[in-house]
Amino acid sequence: MGSDSDFKNGRYLYYSRGGDYCKGMNQYMWSFLCALGEAQYLNRTFVMDLSICLASSHTSSHKDEEGKDFRFYFDFEHLKETASIVEEGDFHKDWRKWNKAHKKKISVRKVKDYKVSPDQLLKDKSTIIWRQFDAPEPENYWYRVCEGPSAKYIQRPWHAVWKSKRLMNIVTEISGSMDWDFDVVHVVRGEKAQNKALWPHLDADTSPDSLVTKLQGIITPWRNLYVATNEPYYNYFDKLRSHYKVHLLDDYNYLWSNTSEWYNETTQLNGGSLVEFDGYMRVEVDTEVLYRAKSRVETFYNLTKDCKDGINTC
Structure with missing residues (x-):
């Protein structure tokens, strides 16, 4: 000052x-x-x-x-x-x-x-x-x-308030790897899928078979399909691979590995201590990739009739 x-x-x-x-x-x-x-x-x-x-x-x-x-x-x-x-x-x-x-x-x-x-x-x-x-x-x-x-x-x-440039560089790399020509399906699972009282159909409506059936009616086969999701199990979306070129955030984990620019910059910012690529960073990157898609398929509008905030909130 x-x-x-x-x-x-x-x-x-x-x-x-x-x-x-x-x-x-x-x-x-x-x-x-x-x-x-x-x-x-x-x-x-x-x-x-x-x-x-x-x-x-x-x-x-x-x-x-x-x-x-x-x-x-x-x-x-x-x-x-x-x-x-x-x-x-x-x-x-x-x-x-x-x-x-x-x-x-x-x-x-x-x-x-x-x-x-x-x-x-x-x-x-x-x-x-x-x-x-x-x-x-x-x-x-x-x-x-x-x-x-x-x-x-x-x-x-x-x-x-803009998102961090370090994260936006990752978004650019991911989008560029798909030649900026891709669709996104946003699959919300996690705790919501487990809570059958508030989201009675979400788990079934976002099951691998259900995803294949629903997406085939919306997205052209063999398009680049980026899956923005909080589902922790990487292989959960394998059935989609028979129909689309599937991309997940973890396919790009080299962008925040210990050889990456992101790693060097955040470590320096953190006084030399390592920084975890945490859940909110994942949300930020997924969200920004989603914004850049040619078409978007949303969980609570396209995949399930459950309400975004639980039953009786639609």
């Missing part, structure tokens, strides 16, 4: 860690963009914690994993170009430095309740507005700040 006076003359919005931590990535992004939207509305610099906790649904250990880096998943350089942001570590360093060197402390307004709306803070002159989320769940979710009347004037800056 530069000199002492730069820090004192800045205006910051700081969010303490709330109940969103270790929740799914969709909730994390919904909350993070609410916070960023409030910072933009207040014309303040947002203090950003780059450390992410990845929810158990996306980890190989099936436990929540802390210490993941925002930059593994998203393009931090683009974010900094489109929004006023300072990393939490740098912010604390400068704050401590100021307090050490000056008797007069930096002015801080602590906001303990998300019900204090952004427009009530608009004229606040404090250097730091510090929102604290100490209440029990669900009162401590960041996105609560953007609910109710606030939703009318807080805009979530979706354009600021």
